[in-house]
Amino acid sequence: MTFLEVTMTSSARHGLFSGMFARGGAVPEVSDAAWLAAMLDVEAALAAAQATAGLVPWEAALAVREACRPEHFAPARLGCAAAPTGNPVIPLVAALRERLKPEFRKFAHYGATSQDINDTASMLVAARALAPLAADLSACADACALLAAEHRDTVMAGRTILQHAVPITFGLKAAGWLSALNHGLAGLAELRLPVQYGGAAGTLAVLGGRGHEVPSRLAAELGLAEPVLPWHADRTPIARLACALGTAAGVIGKISTDVKLLSQPEVAEAAEPSAPGRGGSSAMPHKRNPVGAMSALACVQRVPGLVASVLGGMAHEHERATGLWQAEWETLSDLLRLTGSAASWLREALEGLTVDTARMRANLDTTRGLLMAEHVVVRLGGTPQARALVDAACARAADDGSTLRDALLADPRVELTPGEVDAALDPASYLGSAGAFVDRALRAHANRA
Numbered sequence: 001m002t003f004l005e006v007t008m009t010s011s012a013r014h015g016l017f018s019g020m021f022a023r024g025g026a027v028p029e030v031s032d033a034a035w036l037a038a039m040l041d042v043e044a045a046l047a048a049a050q051a052t053a054g055l056v057p058w059e060a061a062l063a064v065r066e067a068c069r070p071e072h073f074a075p076a077r078l079g080c081a082a083a084p085t086g087n088p089v090i091p092l093v094a095a096l097r098e099r100l101k102p103e104f105r106k107f108a109h110y111g112a113t114s115q116d117i118n119d120t121a122s123m124l125v126a127a128r129a130l131a132p133l134a135a136d137l138s139a140c141a142d143a144c145a146l147l148a149a150e151h152r153d154t155v156m157a158g159r160t161i162l163q164h165a166v167p168i169t170f171g172l173k174a175a176g177w178l179s180a181l182n183h184g185l186a187g188l189a190e191l192r193l194p195v196q197y198g199g200a201a202g203t204l205a206v207l208g209g210r211g212h213e214v215p216s217r218l219a220a221e222l223g224l225a226e227p228v229l230p231w232h233a234d235r236t237p238i239a240r241l242a243c244a245l246g247t248a249a250g251v252i253g254k255i256s257t258d259v260k261l262l263s264q265p266e267v268a269e270a271a272e273p274s275a276p277g278r279g280g281s282s283a284m285p286h287k288r289n290p291v292g293a294m295s296a297l298a299c300v301q302r303v304p305g306l307v308a309s310v311l312g313g314m315a316h317e318h319e320r321a322t323g324l325w326q327a328e329w330e331t332l333s334d335l336l337r338l339t340g341s342a343a344s345w346l347r348e349a350l351e352g353l354t355v356d357t358a359r360m361r362a363n364l365d366t367t368r369g370l371l372m373a374e375h376v377v378v379r380l381g382g383t384p385q386a387r388a389l390v391d392a393a394c395a396r397a398a399d400d401g402s403t404l405r406d407a408l409l410a411d412p413r414v415e416l417t418p419g420e421v422d423a424a425l426d427p428a429s430y431l432g433s434a435g436a437f438v439d440r441a442l443r444a445h446a447n448r449a
Contacts, residue, residue, distance in 0.1 A: 020295045025132025026340025030125060030333040032075035038121035038128070039092060040068035041222065043109060046117075046197070049217035050110055055207060060107035067099040067108070086326060089114035111199050111206040111214075115232055115325065119196035122332055123224050126241055127193050129336040134188055136343035137248060140255075141181040143350035145445050147174035152438045155427050156269065156360035157371060164371040167364065167427035170269075170355060172434045175441035177255045182448050184248035191244055194237055195219045198230025201319045233316040238328055245339045246307035252342045253300040256293040259349055263290045269360045273352025292349030299342035306335045364427050369404035370394055375430040376408065379416065379423075389413055 015022070028034060044065040051061035073095055081091035093114075097105040109117070151170040158168035195218045197211075198204060204211025219226040231237060262270040272290050309331050313324040364371065373390050380386035393407040393414070408414045408421050416424065423429060 020298055021341055022337060023295075023341040024136055024344025026129040026336050026343075029129035029132070030336045032079075033070065034128065035121060035125055035329075035333070036073060036075050036078070036092075037070045038124040039089060039117055040070055040073070040096075041124060042117050042120045042195075043093075043096060044068040045218055045221035046112060046214075047107060047110065049214050049221050050107075052217050053210065053213045055210060055214070056107045056110060060104040063100055063104045064096075064108050067096055072099060087114045087118070089117045093117075111204055111211065112197065113200050115320065116196045116198060116230075118329070119232070120218070120222070120224070122328070123193040123195065123237070124222055126191075126332065126336060127224065129340060130188060130191075133248075133336065133340040133343055134185060136340070136347045137181055137185050137188075137252075139347045140252075140343065140350050141178055141185065141445060143347070143353070144174045144178035144181060144255075145442055147171070147350070147353065147355070148178055148438050148442060151355060151357070152435055153431075154355070154357050154360060155364065155431065157364050157366075164367045166371055166374055167430055169431060169434045169438070170357075170360060171438045173258065175438045177258070178445055179441050180251045180254060182445060184244075184251040185448075187244040187247050191241055192225045192237070193241070194225040194227035194231065195222060196227070196231060198232055202230040202232055204230075232325075233319055233321060235310075235314045235316060235325075235328075238332065239310055239314055241332070242307045242310035242335055245335045246303055249300040249303040249339045249342055252296050252339070252346050256296040256300070256342075256346060256349070259353070260290045260293040260297070263288075263293070267359075267363065269356055269363065271354050271356070272349045273354075290349070292345045296342040296345040296349070299338040299345065302338055303335060303342075306331050306338070310335075368397060368402070369425045370397060372425045372427065372430065373404065376404070376416075376421075376424045379420065380414070 018027075047056055047061040047064035050056035051058045073092065078088050078091050078095070082088040085091070093109045097108050100108055148171045151174060154170040155167050156170050156173070158165040195215055197215050197218055199206055199211065204214070207214070216226045218224075227237075259270060259272065261267060263272060271288070272292050274288060310328060313321075313327050316324050373394050376393075377386050377390045380389065389411065390408075393404060393411055396402065396410075397404045397407040405421055405425055408416065409418060414421075
């Protein structure tokens, strides 16, 4: 199947723009069906946790688990039924109880409030979506490690403010990507996704004095963390998740920006993988657009606003918010979907990235030796007088289009032989600790793995 056919199939399955914004393993984990499954998993796990604590008969807990089959419920119907109450859990619980014998119905959703189910489901959805997202980011990091190792000593122009700066290596650039990806992965790995169970207002009064025994059991059932106490109005778990996703998305955006700039025809130092239909234009047959970087950037462009929505909604009133909590539901799904999609796009771009080392070397000469000016200052002693001499030589070279070598040799005040000037202008002689930094990044990556 061609790239175009895959994209068309994806779009037909999910929507017109989903070929770009709904890609990778995180997408199905944040669908309506996934949310419904998570809510039902929470209801079933809650009954089991209460049964282990002796608060619910095991027969009832098993009946609840059997009734919590996603195929028994329709997300669209539940969504419509949620409108009068502003909460999909309410009609879900009603439908769940209808599937139970009358004597077991009170044990479904026992002692819980809707936010308990929704918040715990959100943590479960996040945990499930983060697994493929992190796998894609890890694959991106591995691809960067390979690039860094292979090109440890490949000299290229360093660029600051989009202008030639001093020589670096492509290995160092890839090592920078690698380090940033590992930082983003660490932020996701450090997340603590807790269950929520506090009842009407955080006291679990329905369970007498034993409500606090349930969260640890519920956490064990679902593979989530146990909170110190209910966090209905403490949105730090959601905020930390949003910030970690925002950071990871920012890392993806930085790398994607580098890839798109390196792939410009004027630069042409790297290129994304090609395939029939990939990166084409509706008007220009010659185009090979960096579609991976472009699509990743389109995804991450939307992420900061979503993070801001989560952070801006932390000011919950009293024990239950009106509107702020509810605004998190789709926002969280979008954050996971977009960051996951961006990670998937970047993975494809990096794993198939081709590097043109000859073009990197040729581009070093486009400024006619000017990017080596700092090294010349060092060779002349590094004094203010040396800096003034090199400044003047650079100005002459820029004005008349000559090389820095010619401008330096034409100035009798520059006390360097032609051989010494050539040595000073050799990009490979001015790489400092680039190789050592690459080695450090590779060791850190190996230790993380």
